[in-house]
Amino acid sequence: MARTTKMSMKELSDTDDLATCLVLDPLLGFKTHKMEISPLPKIPLESCDQLKEKLVKFQRTLDFNTTFEELGKLAGECFHSMGRHQQELLRQHISRYLKAFLLDSGVKIESCDRYTSEINGAKITSTRQWLQGQRVAVLVGCIARLTPDDEALLKEGVNDFSIIFSSRKHCPQLWLGPAAFINHDCSPNSKYVAGEGNVAYVEVIRQISPGEEFTCCYGASYFGEENETCECCTCESNGEGHFRKRDPPKPPTAQRKYRVSKMERAPLMKDAKRAAIVLELSALRQSSPEIPMVSSLDRTAPEELEKILEDYKKFRLGPRVGKKDLDNAHQASSHAHRFCLFMAAGLPMAITPAEKGVCANHDQEYDQ
Known part of the structure; x- marks a missing residue:
């Protein structure tokens, strides 16, 4: 042969x-x-x-x-x-x-x-x-x-x-x-x-x-x-x-005492540090509701989630060759991270300069 x-x-x-x-x-x-x-x-x-x-x-x-x-x-x-x-x-x-x-x-x-x-x-x-x-x-x-x-x-x-x-x-x-x-x-x-x-x-x-x-x-x-x-x-x-023998489904719990996006797709953050970021974002928006936005999205939250997942799969999980691919992978992680923070904080998908700074300070640590 x-x-x-x-x-x-x-x-x-x-x-x-x-x-x-x-x-x-x-x-x-x-x-x-x-x-x-x-x-x-x-x-x-x-x-x-x-x-x-x-x-x-x-x-x-x-x-x-x-x-x-x-x-x-x-x-x-x-x-x-x-x-x-x-x-x-x-x-x-x-x-x-x-x-x-x-x-x-x-x-x-x-x-x-x-x-x-x-x-x-x-x-x-x-x-x-x-x-x-x-x-x-x-x-x-x-x-x-x-x-x-x-x-x-x-x-x-x-x-x-x-x-x-x-x-x-x-x-x-x-x-x-x-x-x-x-x-x-x-x-x-x-x-x-x-x-x-x-x-x-x-x-x-x-x-x-x-x-x-x-x-x-x-x-x-x-x-x-x-x-x-x-x-x-x-x-x-x-x-x-x-x-495996599984327990019967639990009855619905009483109304939640915490604020979660209606999408309920963003994971609940268990560590205190990310929870603190969410609180900081919420406080910024409540204290300065009229601050002009530096960026906003034309897409709805579900559409944005679909785009984030697509980018994450392509750039973060896909092969990386050279600096451009590494930069794209980092940006995909950052976008996913910010989306989760905003959903958990119950904020719209528009962002003020102060909120952008809060997210940016934690992007590098999250991506490691």
Whole structure:
């Protein structure tokens, strides 16, 4: 096989969609998850049984080149209309899936109906014993960095099922391939290990017995705050996450004795210092209600909140290159900070010179 070729988000999405249509779906008997950035390939209905026959035959012959050519013929026009580069990407990706189905691979991809949020789900189980520290060579996944334009193509609950955040590169990434079918567990037996280029592997961190499912940890808050909606086996055993017994909702409390914006989106500030800033802002406005404003906003408070969140995500949470990006990140933090102060103080989104000074004095400390 040729060296792994890096792919853009669209290339990886389209390649994985076609590879799973040709390999995974015929063997499992149902349509697995798809990105559908581009329209799904139309594979003739009569080809499905033939695809399965070719795949089962491959498990005996191990003749990848012949199998790939036969799959291409059965795929029809969607395959023949590809350029050489696209066909090479598909060849590499189909090879990854076929290796996972080898009889001596040590793994098995099969259906999974455990999770309420997933239809036609899949899981990966072991067919042999794996020891701590072993790398599962056939469980690989490909990574593509997401640009802002790529993120616009994602639809919540539709094709955002395999997005990870790289703490090393500080950016969101798309993760697809055989290893992407490993489910989460809060007490996992495996972990992802970065490889060369755009590939990552799976390494065993706790002995895995035949029939046991491979699991990795997606993160401490992937399924809500502190994984409060997690449906993994560990949470079920421990009565945590989705399975935690929760107290019935408390009845409405009496009218509040503190002043909060009607939006009720600004977080209540628990530390005394920020509470003091709020009081200072309120006192300034009450003592000098007629002072001319040095700046005001044409947007309403909800519109301003939406703009602040957009800027914060783009500049503060996004990648930073150079001084301009750092300045933008600082300004995004400052705007968010000031908005929270003004909402907590119950003030309109216009600001006097004195109030601007109060906020500015605390911006640098907040941004650290």
